[in-house]
Amino acid sequence: MAVYRFRVSFEEFDEIVREVDIKTTQTFEDLHRAIQGSVGYSPEKSSSFYVSSDHWIKGDEIAYLPNQRKIDRGVTLMEKAKLSNFIDDPHQKFYYIYNFDRPFDFHVQLIKIILENEPGKVYPFIFKSTGEAPKLIENNGAVSYLLQAKEKPEDFDFMNEAGFEAEDADELEAMTARDFNAGEKAEDAPGDDDDKDSDDYAEHGDDDEDYSIDDSKDDDY
Structure with a gap:
């Protein structure tokens, strides 16, 4: 069975990157949970993938925990949407918004198609992890984030x-x-x-x- 490899990066912090291997038959909910597990956030937040153009212009929406307005509109649900049904391009892009209450925007791009999955490996699988994700801080329902400061060379004393x-x-x-x-x-x-x-x-x-x-x-x- 074929495997997709996606490159996932924060829109505001493009130095923070995850590469995720996932089977073509798995769903967008599986990808959503894999991404949030890799950055340490709770997946139980209203979020959406959008089929995207090369310039990250949002198209069709695929939602998790959508609000009533989206449900009434007939939005596609992540748990029912297989990845392979939304990929027409070997470099397919998805614009991804996590947690509409305090949104983080991500760029998700297909970078490789592996023809055979490795026996015994559990998918989704985090193939590569670069950079520490901002830490979310919740206080009385309000959510903020703290970005880990980069280390700088010490000045000559x-x-x-x-x-x-x-x-x-x-x-x-x-x-x-x-x-x-x-x-x-x-x-x-x-x-x-x-x-x-x-x-x-x-x-x-x-x-x-x-x-x-x-x-x-x-x-x-």
Whole structure:
């Protein structure tokens, strides 16, 4: 019996991925339960698959625990819908919404068709799991989620590498302040070059006096 392999990813967190192997004769409810089991959520929430275009545009709906309006409209139920009846494309896509009260959107895509199932293996089977799913938090009926923070490389800690202790911080700050103030004073103080220029000017001034014209000599002529 043939087996479908689906790639399942969160729409908002596409780095979180599950790959699910499931028999072609199994139902969308089986796939729904396998996906929610792989991310640790309760499957007992109103949810739907939608036959999708290549651009994730939703088409026919396949529902689990639908509301009365959908039932009256004659929506297809997951427990009665075999996967093979809704797959016409070897890369078939389904848009999947979990829990309409606090929805999570998923992209589900057929990525491989395995011609024979492995004897003794229980299907659905989680072939691959990447990333930790957001954790759901329920509080008085309200549902929120917490996404596990990614680990980041630690920043280089100059203080620790240099052997500074916590009590050295104040001293280091004071040293920095003193160096800064000393630099400002050095910029404000007159330089030796300025003094030398002044002295040179004074010397040239004396020379000018030596070469001044004595008007009194004109009286001799």
